[in-house]
Amino acid sequence: MLIDELRGLIRRCLNGDQVAMQDLVDRFRGQVFGLCYRMLGHREDAEDVAQETFVRVLKNLHRWDSEREFEPWLLAIAGNRCRTALARRMRRPTVSSLVEPLPSRSPDLSAAKQLAEEVDLALRRLRAEYREAFVLFHEHQLSYAQIAENMDCPVGTIRTWIHRARRELIQYLQAREVVETRNAM
Amino acid sequence: MQCDAFEARLQLLLDRRQAPERDPALLAHATCCTECHAVLHAQRLLFQGLELGDVPDPGSDFTMCVLNRTQVRATRDRRLSVHLPLALLALATSLLLIALPHFTHRQPRPETPTSQAKPDTSDSANPQDQLATADRTHTSGSSSWEDLLTLYPEKTRRRHLQQMDRLTNDLRPITQSFTTAAAALRRTILVGKHRRKKNQPQAQLLTPTRDSQYS
Numbered sequence: 001m002l003i004d005e006l007r008g009l010i011r012r013c014l015n016g017d018q019v020a021m022q023d024l025v026d027r028f029r030g031q032v033f034g035l036c037y038r039m040l041g042h043r044e045d046a047e048d049v050a051q052e053t054f055v056r057v058l059k060n061l062h063r064w065d066s067e068r069e070f071e072p073w074l075l076a077i078a079g080n081r082c083r084t085a086l087a088r089r090m091r092r093p094t095v096s097s098l099v100e101p102l103p104s105r106s107p108d109l110s111a112a113k114q115l116a117e118e119v120d121l122a123l124r125r126l127r128a129e130y131r132e133a134f135v136l137f138h139e140h141q142l143s144y145a146q147i148a149e150n151m152d153c154p155v156g157t158i159r160t161w162i163h164r165a166r167r168e169l170i171q172y173l174q175a176r177e178v179v180e181t182r183n184a185m
Numbered sequence: 186m187q188c189d190a191f192e193a194r195l196q197l198l199l200d201r202r203q204a205p206e207r208d209p210a211l212l213a214h215a216t217c218c219t220e221c222h223a224v225l226h227a228q229r230l231l232f233q234g235l236e237l238g239d240v241p242d243p244g245s246d247f248t249m250c251v252l253n254r255t256q257v258r259a260t261r262d263r264r265l266s267v268h269l270p271l272a273l274l275a276l277a278t279s280l281l282l283i284a285l286p287h288f289t290h291r292q293p294r295p296e297t298p299t300s301q302a303k304p305d306t307s308d309s310a311n312p313q314d315q316l317a318t319a320d321r322t323h324t325s326g327s328s329s330w331e332d333l334l335t336l337y338p339e340k341t342r343r344r345h346l347q348q349m350d351r352l353t354n355d356l357r358p359i360t361q362s363f364t365t366a367a368a369a370l371r372r373t374i375l376v377g378k379h380r381r382k383k384n385q386p387q388a389q390l391l392t393p394t395r396d397s398q399y400s
Contacts, residue, residue, distance in 0.1 A: 018252065025248045033247075034240040047243050054251040055258055112237045119234030138235060144200075163196050170227040178230065 006070055013061055025054050031071070031140065032078045038135045039082035040089075041124045049085050053078040072142055076150035079132050086128050115178065122172040126165055133158050134165035186214040191221045195228065205229075283363050285356060 009027075012020035032053050036046035056077055064073055123131055133151065136142045144162075148155040186194075191214050198205050205211050205225055215222045244250075337345065353360075 021252060021255070022248055025251050029243055029247055030240075033243040037240045043241055047247065050243060051247065051251050051254060055254045058251075058255050059258065115230060115234040116238035119231060120238050122231075138232070141202075159200070162200075166196070166199065166228070166231070169231050170224060173227050173231060174223065178227075 003069075007066055010061060010064065010066070010070070013058065021058055024058075028071070028074055029054070032074065035075055035078050035132075035135060035140065036082055038123060038139065039079070039128070039132060040085060041120070045085060045089075049081045050078065053081045056081070069146075071140075072146045072150055075136060075140060075142065079136070079150055082132070083128060118173060118176060118178045119169070122169045122176075125172060126168060130161045130165040130168070133161040134169075137162050186210055188214075188218060188221055191215070191218070192224070195225070199228070279363070282356065282360050283367060285353065285360055 009020050009024055013024055029050065033046060033050040036050045036053070037043065040046045040049060053074075057074055060077075064070065123134070126134070129151070133147055136147045136150065137144070142150070144155050144158050148158045151158065191211060194208065194211055195205055198208060198211070205228065211225070215225045335342070
């Protein structure tokens with residue numbers, strides 16, 4: 001979507017146009033839900049947090065600086081909501097969050113799906129900050145400066161977090177013998 | 186190339202979102218060093234896994250849920266924006282009514298010749314006179330309101346005092362009821378706080394016993 005088109009859409013949202021609001025949510029729901037799902041690792045929680053993100057975005061749309069990009073601002077709000085949800089989960093852990101999900105190692109499962117599950121599990125084991133920075137950089141293609149602004153941290157810290165995230169993910173995959181499994185195939 | 190340099194170079198390439206295969210020196214080291222080869226391979230698998238990992242779609246009613254929640258939130262905010270100022274206004278009025286008697290001017294009544302002549306014997310004193318004496322004693326000190334008014338010219342000050350006295354008299358029934366209610370509330374809370382001691386007897390019934398009736 002072109003930036004002018006997006007600005008027009010947001011202007012219509014600010015005027016209370018319901019159709020424009022619907023278009024805006026439809027346009028960005030995949031990205032927001034993707035980040036929430038990666039951060040929370042739980043479909044229902046991710047859906048709830050993604051909805052909450054859009055509610056806040058639509059409420060505070062007038063605060064968005066039209067000179068800047070919309071997507072990083074949106075993902076920053078989503079990241080904040082995810083961190084709040086994670087903190088809430090830490091305070092009141094549910095049974096589903098205490099039980100660590102294990103990737104199924106059944107032989108009929110394709111190798112690709114198995115690898116994806118292992119990577120997903122490895123991501124869940126990362127610290128929340130590392131995970132958010134890693135996902136924003138590698139999945140949402142945000143720059144270090146944009147992530148730093150979103151997460152309110154220096155750029156150097158973000159770089160360190162992403163490096164550590166990569167290292168820890170590799171260590172985890174090696175510890176799970178995913179690498180050897182692939183080599184053997 | 187050392188292993189440390191390999192690690193730094195690999196991170197640098199990934200920071201630029203470039204594939205490690207684009208660096209021949211990196212590949213050359215990976216072929217010699219088993220550990221670095223494993224790291225490079227794991228790195229490749231990690232990004233493959235990320236691409237393969239499919240994030241499920243949010244539900245079909247996702248957008249409608251968002252719009253419904255937005256409307257509910259807007260209605261709640263609108264309702265709050267109407268009710269909150271009203272509640273604050275009511276609270277401020279109540280506080281003003283409670284605090285007003287402390288800030289009003291209470292001019293000490295001039296001593297009448299009869300009251301001066303009359304000896305102050307508590308046994309024979311009229312209850313109304315006792316009340317007046319108590320009121321004079323209570324209001325003899327100057328209030329902060331009075332201090333403030335001394336800054337004004339005499340004429341203005343007198344006019345203000347008259348107006349304030351009139352307002353106080355008009356509001357007195359309300360303030361008194363508020364003060365009474367507050368005092369009752371305070372008494373109730375204080376009574377509630379005091380626990381009965383272990384050996385302290387409970388309040389006895391006041392019905393006369395048979396003995397006391399005939400003694």
